[in-house]
Amino acid sequence: MELKDIVTNESAFLKDRNVLSPHYLPNTLLYRDEEMNKIRYAIAPTLKGERGKNLFIYGKTGTGKTCCTKKVIEEIKTITDIKTKVSYVNCRIYNSRYRVFTKIISDHLSTYAKSGYGLPFLYERFIDWIEEDGKTFLVVLDEVDMVKDLDELVYTLSRANDDVKSGGVSIIGISNKLSFKERLDPRTRSTLYEDELVFTPYISSQLFGILKQRVEEGFKENTVEEEALAYASAIAAKESGDARYALKLLAKATELAEQKKLSKITKKEIDEARKNVEEEIIDEAITTLPEHQQLLLYAIACSSEKSFQKLNDGKERIVFSGEAYDRYISISKSLKKEPKSIRWCREYISDLESLGLIRTQESGKGIRGHTKLISLLYPPERIKKVIEKKFSL
DNA sequence: CCTCCACAGGAAGCGCAGGAGT
């Protein structure tokens, strides 16, 4: 690619580079009519000025939760004769009750948006604002599991319904973690889960449709082979049914084809992109890890290379947790870093597991009373390479 | 059978940083 092409955003393939962005909202969302309708029905009372049911939306990444919700919000904004106001809050950024409130205030009451006001004051402005013309208010809490004091947040928002004389507040919560439901206070749970909606992963043919739509919206004609799209959707469907992953494959393949000055994107580029994307995902996951989790992971990778013990399918090498910890201690010391306690490393191990970098299982019968057997889900060489680079080992 | 080993994971508590309230 020439520099001027990059600057002017000229591409041999793309009319609109945005179609490949994870934030791009296509004109019509495919395969999610039912889900969209369910959201519409859930918020319909709110739009009529009554208090609707709160809705909880669950689904894995790249299943269209956020897209669908944003679409419905857009629809609301096109209706002019209703007294409903909406705030979309990404809780990854606004991750506490206070922050969520300041976000809502700055969306609608910008005079109070500057910092320095306490929560009770903001809460009263919020109540006054709803009461002034009996409006209804809808908050969308995306990635709601990121909120530290979610119990308090949900309580405060739902209490607003008791404090206002007219109008009301409804909540839509979105999450990709199912397990966090158990952590919640029972009252919070029943408030938030008045209505529930699950997004299932896309199947291969649906991913194909989604990719095809993007190609039609943003690519020049005859630049992408259908076979390539089918292949990319098959890969993504097999992995997780994640549309974002499928799009990433297409984006990377486009990049590769541009570099090689090809005229068409074929299966071959997708295949190459796949390797790239997978490595990028692993590298990204590892490099964003806290230092000591990296060291622990490194220790597991080292132990794994030397271990000859195989797990059931005979492919995965397993590591005993004690062994990994010993190695972690010596690695830390050789780097002049104070090693963390064993208790905390157990937490690290479950963190690494929930990130999908390792898998663990109880030893069960036969081996060492009660221990965890750890196996890496990615090649140890790759993991070692990334971490060695970081610590210049 | 009892004790010891090797480990899991809960509970309490500690120091710190940063934000809220004054």
Place this chain on the structure above:
DNA sequence: ACTCCTGCGCTTCCTGTGGAGG
């Protein structure tokens, strides 16, 4: 500018589990 409070990362302590060995 000050203290007070709270969440966070972490350690220490503790209880529980199951195999190995006397």
